[in-house]
Amino acid sequence: MSATTIVSLPDQATARLPKTNYLNNKHGLLSWLLTADHKRIGILYLLSITFFFFIGGAFAGLIRLELLTPQPDLVASDTYNKFFTMHGIVMIFLFLVPSVPAALGNFLVPIMIGAKDLAFPKINLLSWYLYMTAGLFTLATLVLGGVDTGWTFTTPLSTHYLNTHVMTTAIGIFIAGFSSIFTGLNFIVTIHRMRAPGMTWFRMPLFIWSNYAASLLMVLGTPVLAIAIVLVALERTLNIGVFDPAKGGDPLLFQHLFWFYSHPAVYIMILPGMGVISEVMSTFSRKRVFGYTAVAFSSVAIALFGFFVWAHHMFIMGVSNYSALVFSLLTMLVAVPSAIKIFNWAFTMQKGSITFETPMLYAFGFIGLFTIGGLTGVFLGSLGMDVHLTETYFVVAHFHFVMVGGMLMAFLAGVHFWWPKITGRMYPESLSKLAAVVTFVGFNLTFLPQFVLGYLGMPRRYAAYPAEFQVLNVMSTAGATVLGVGYMLPLIYLGWSLKYGAIAGNNPWQATGLEWQIQSPPLTENFLETPIVTQEAYDYEWLEEKMKHEVTHVG
Amino acid sequence: MGISPVLWHFLVKWLHSSALFPAEASTIAPYTDALYFFLIGMTIVGTLLVGVLVVFFSIRYRKEKNPVATQVEGSTLLEATWTIIPLAIFLVTFVWGALLYFRIFNPPANAMNIYVVGKQWMWKAEHPGGQHEINALHIPAGKPVQLTMISQDVFHSFSIPDFRVKREVIPGRYSTVWFQATTPGTYHIFCTQYCGTLHAGMIGEVTVLEPKDYEKWLQESTSGMSLAQNGERLFASMGCNACHTGNAAARGPNLAGVYGTKLTLANGSQVLVNEAYLRDAILNPSEHITAGYAPIMPTYQGQISEDGLIDLVEYIKNMQSNDRVHQTLMTSEGDQAAPKTPVAGTTQER
Ligand code: HEM
Ligand SMILES: [Cu+2]
Numbered sequence: 001m002s003a004t005t006i007v008s009l010p011d012q013a014t015a016r017l018p019k020t021n022y023l024n025n026k027h028g029l030l031s032w033l034l035t036a037d038h039k040r041i042g043i044l045y046l047l048s049i050t051f052f053f054f055i056g057g058a059f060a061g062l063i064r065l066e067l068l069t070p071q072p073d074l075v076a077s078d079t080y081n082k083f084f085t086m087h088g089i090v091m092i093f094l095f096l097v098p099s100v101p102a103a104l105g106n107f108l109v110p111i112m113i114g115a116k117d118l119a120f121p122k123i124n125l126l127s128w129y130l131y132m133t134a135g136l137f138t139l140a141t142l143v144l145g146g147v148d149t150g151w152t153f154t155t156p157l158s159t160h161y162l163n164t165h166v167m168t169t170a171i172g173i174f175i176a177g178f179s180s181i182f183t184g185l186n187f188i189v190t191i192h193r194m195r196a197p198g199m200t201w202f203r204m205p206l207f208i209w210s211n212y213a214a215s216l217l218m219v220l221g222t223p224v225l226a227i228a229i230v231l232v233a234l235e236r237t238l239n240i241g242v243f244d245p246a247k248g249g250d251p252l253l254f255q256h257l258f259w260f261y262s263h264p265a266v267y268i269m270i271l272p273g274m275g276v277i278s279e280v281m282s283t284f285s286r287k288r289v290f291g292y293t294a295v296a297f298s299s300v301a302i303a304l305f306g307f308f309v310w311a312h313h314m315f316i317m318g319v320s321n322y323s324a325l326v327f328s329l330l331t332m333l334v335a336v337p338s339a340i341k342i343f344n345w346a347f348t349m350q351k352g353s354i355t356f357e358t359p360m361l362y363a364f365g366f367i368g369l370f371t372i373g374g375l376t377g378v379f380l381g382s383l384g385m386d387v388h389l390t391e392t393y394f395v396v397a398h399f400h401f402v403m404v405g406g407m408l409m410a411f412l413a414g415v416h417f418w419w420p421k422i423t424g425r426m427y428p429e430s431l432s433k434l435a436a437v438v439t440f441v442g443f444n445l446t447f448l449p450q451f452v453l454g455y456l457g458m459p460r461r462y463a464a465y466p467a468e469f470q471v472l473n474v475m476s477t478a479g480a481t482v483l484g485v486g487y488m489l490p491l492i493y494l495g496w497s498l499k500y501g502a503i504a505g506n507n508p509w510q511a512t513g514l515e516w517q518i519q520s521p522p523l524t525e526n527f528l529e530t531p532i533v534t535q536e537a538y539d540y541e542w543l544e545e546k547m548k549h550e551v552t553h554v555g
Numbered sequence: 556m557g558i559s560p561v562l563w564h565f566l567v568k569w570l571h572s573s574a575l576f577p578a579e580a581s582t583i584a585p586y587t588d589a590l591y592f593f594l595i596g597m598t599i600v601g602t603l604l605v606g607v608l609v610v611f612f613s614i615r616y617r618k619e620k621n622p623v624a625t626q627v628e629g630s631t632l633l634e635a636t637w638t639i640i641p642l643a644i645f646l647v648t649f650v651w652g653a654l655l656y657f658r659i660f661n662p663p664a665n666a667m668n669i670y671v672v673g674k675q676w677m678w679k680a681e682h683p684g685g686q687h688e689i690n691a692l693h694i695p696a697g698k699p700v701q702l703t704m705i706s707q708d709v710f711h712s713f714s715i716p717d718f719r720v721k722r723e724v725i726p727g728r729y730s731t732v733w734f735q736a737t738t739p740g741t742y743h744i745f746c747t748q749y750c751g752t753l754h755a756g757m758i759g760e761v762t763v764l765e766p767k768d769y770e771k772w773l774q775e776s777t778s779g780m781s782l783a784q785n786g787e788r789l790f791a792s793m794g795c796n797a798c799h800t801g802n803a804a805a806r807g808p809n810l811a812g813v814y815g816t817k818l819t820l821a822n823g824s825q826v827l828v829n830e831a832y833l834r835d836a837i838l839n840p841s842e843h844i845t846a847g848y849a850p851i852m853p854t855y856q857g858q859i860s861e862d863g864l865i866d867l868v869e870y871i872k873n874m875q876s877n878d879r880v881h882q883t884l885m886t887s888e889g890d891q892a893a894p895k896t897p898v899a900g901t902t903q904e905r
Binding site for chain 1: 574575576577586587590591594597598601602605606608609612613616617618621622623624625626627628629630633634637638641642645646648649651652653654655656657658659660675708709710712714716717719720721722723725726727728730743745746747748749750751752753754755756758839856857
């Protein structure tokens with residue numbers, strides 16, 4: 001461990017974990033399965049989300065392996081279609097949507113606002129059970145033989161032309177939706193009602209703001225998804241005809257309903273990640289986030305305006321030329337707050353005192369990849385350009401840059417950043433830095449070639465492709481192998497650190513958040529007495545005062 | 556573009572030969588590519604700017620160099636700058652993209668029409684002269700071609716990357732796309748909307764021919780019956796001619812010359828009679844009662860394939876007088892109905 005980085009790391013020989021904490025105050029499987037402690041529920045989520053991530057990842061590997069050659073020679077077309085459907089469904093509904101809010105958010109939201117728990121602890125547990133039930137349905141689909149709708153469930157394909165397990169999957173997604181609605185509700189109520197005295201809205205950490213914005217989206221958007229899914233189910237079973245032109249229905253209606261949820265959903269996925277980046281950039285620059293208010297408001301702005309751009313997924317589907325104009329313009333407008341945030345993060349470093357721990361490296365990765373992902377989104381928002389690029393690998397590359405490059409980097413930044421708080425132990429520093437670099441390199445190798453493939457015209461969801469696209473596909477598959485290694489590494493060393501990692505101490509990064517002012521791992525009650533907040537988030541001068549005080553106190 | 560035409564020419568030439576870039580084979584392609592280069596420029600400049608900032612600050616303000624951070628609130632001026640500049644760039648992109656979109660989707664009036672039916676898992680093209688082709692499309696170079704497309708089952712999407720055009724093919728409604736090919740050769744047609752098991756196999760080839768070669772191809776591939784002639788047979792065999800006789804006493808409205816006119820419906824509304832209207836009026840007659848007629852027409856939903864509908868539409872489009880209706884009426888009443896066009900599902904290709 002380099003001397004410049006961890007200042008208050010206690011000597012390994014003498015340091016011990018706190019005698020009682022949320023992990024050891026109760027024992028046995030049941031104490032976990034029936035817990036109402038938001039931190040334990042956060043851990044349950046963390047474990048299950050990781051499990052599903054690797055399932056989704058295995059399918060990504062299979063997809064890329066199949067695309068190594070132009071012929072469908074690894075698996076037949078229908079199997080390939082099941083692969084990318086599983087990959088998409090697992091990654092979106094079981095990983096991206098719950099990742100930061102349900103795992104890290106559950107653990108951190110109450111602590112960061114000085115509360116003892118979420119507003120509805122039992123509903124919180126229920127939402128984990130719903131999530132697991134959704135996961136079971138998805139796994140059941142797999143065991144029963146799979147489903148090949150693609151994660152977008154396009155009608156009438158999904159309703160009248162497929163005999164695979166569409167209903168099982170649909171039920172799974174429906175249930176997952178309720179899990180996310182409950183999480184959202186819980187966060188909104190908690191943030192409104194349970195802030196510690198002195199924790200005003202503008203003293204809240206930006207992680208709270210971004211989770212708040214994402215929660216609004218979950219609560220307002222997810223019901224529309226639920227409706228769309230119910231209609232698909234009714235259409236399949238009772239043939240009601242809402243989407244069937246032969247019965248006077250309209251297949252485009254499904255597209256509207258689906259994207260009305262699924263576009264805001266990408267913000268559900270990315271906003272909490274942005275919150276993580278704000279915390280990390282501030283902590284390792286030892287500076288207040290540049291333009292705190294702008295960043296806070298831009299989260300809410302993104303969330304609200306995110307509801308008005310869904311039809312940019314339908315520019316070639318026969319929306320009228322004039323509504324296409326409006327949706328394109330609105331899309332350009334929502335891109336602006338994201339651009340603002342990038343520069344705010346960069347300028348947070350200005351005049352800072354910067355160190356380069358692993359979370360910071362992941363945050364740099366996030367900024368780089370999210371910038372490219374965001375700017376390539378402008379290509380797709382631009383009407384005439386979208387005509388050529390939509391439904392090709394350009395889109396695949398774009399959303400992987402935003403959601404995998406952006407969101408996953410943010411998730412890993414967050415996991416590393418709060419790992420010492422969650423477990424009380426440090427992870428091995430040099431290995432974790434290596435993993436961050438390998439991930440970044442692997443990521444670019446995998447997805448940069450796909451932009452070129454897309455402009456050349458290679459359609460997405462193809463098990464086989466014309467031979468001239470092979471070279472770029474081979475590059476992409478090679479990159480995916482490196483990326484896969486990058487994702488495996490943390491699994492290994494974080495597991496190792498649970499037992500052998502150095503004891504972290506309460507505030508290894510000398511960060512300002514309330515979560516760092518309590519013991520690691522925290523007590524079940526989080527705070528012995530309700531904290532009174534007198535300072536802004538990211539007030540490093542206050543922190544230094546406080547630490548001086550504690551040192552003299554102890555001495 | 557601000558870049559000299561000669562330089563531009565070389566750049567494009569070089570990119571094409573580098574296999575990182577699709578052929579520019581339609582009149583739209585250069586416009587799309589120009590916007591693409593602008594956007595790539597924007598992306599590279601934007602990413603470099605962010606990258607340089609992060610690296611510069613990392614070096615200049617690393618802890619060894621700057622042990623104590625100076626707290627700054629923010630800066631309205633800076634924030635306004637990085638709000639307004641991206642906004643301006645994005646607005647330029649918006650306008651440019653919108654102009655291109657209108658160029659792509661507004662066909663010139665003189666475009667020739669070809670029908671395309673998408674089905675799991677093939678493209679079937681139908682030329683007005685009755686030439687059918689599967690997963691292939693022959694077109695003349697230098698002439699605007701409009702495709703009127705419909706899907707017989709699920710969503711498909713018709714894409715020719717080398718022309719930079721693409722349009723969703725939707726069940727239950729016609730969509731159109733047009734292009735003018737510039738260079739003879741063969742280019743991929745892809746289905747880009749996921750449509751089930753053999754989605755990846757729904758690939759075709761568009762062959763661009765010199766106009767005279769195209770004429771030759773039309774002659775050689777003719778089946779002897781044009782779409783309109785097929786439609787005429789169908790018109791008789793489905794009994795349409797029994798009501799749409801064009802006589803004063805007819806139970807159905809006169810169809811001769813109706814295409815392209817404004818029609819007043821029983822509910823008082825006015826509609827433009829185009830392909831979509833004609834198709835819809837055959838399938839859902841009760842929703843399109845022409846003023847002055849009783850709602851007695853039966854629906855033909857499920858009885859005519861999309862190919863058959865195209866034939867009927869093409870027939871009605873070209874119907875200038877009722878003479879031939881009367882002729883076919885005689886034949887069908889004489890119990891010698893023309894053979895029925897096979898219905899959807901049964902293999903009837905070519
Ligand atoms: C090694 C990492 C990954 C690789 C190599 C990879 C590869 C791919 C490929 C090639 C496709 C396109 C399939 C097609 O359209 O034919 C795809 C689709 C997709 N990927 Fe990934 N992926 C990876 C990781 C992820 C992650 C981490 C997520 C989310 C967190 C994700 C989310 C998605 C989604 C939502 C789709 C769309 C599925 C659909 O078209 O229905 N991917 N991925
Ligand atoms: Cu298709």
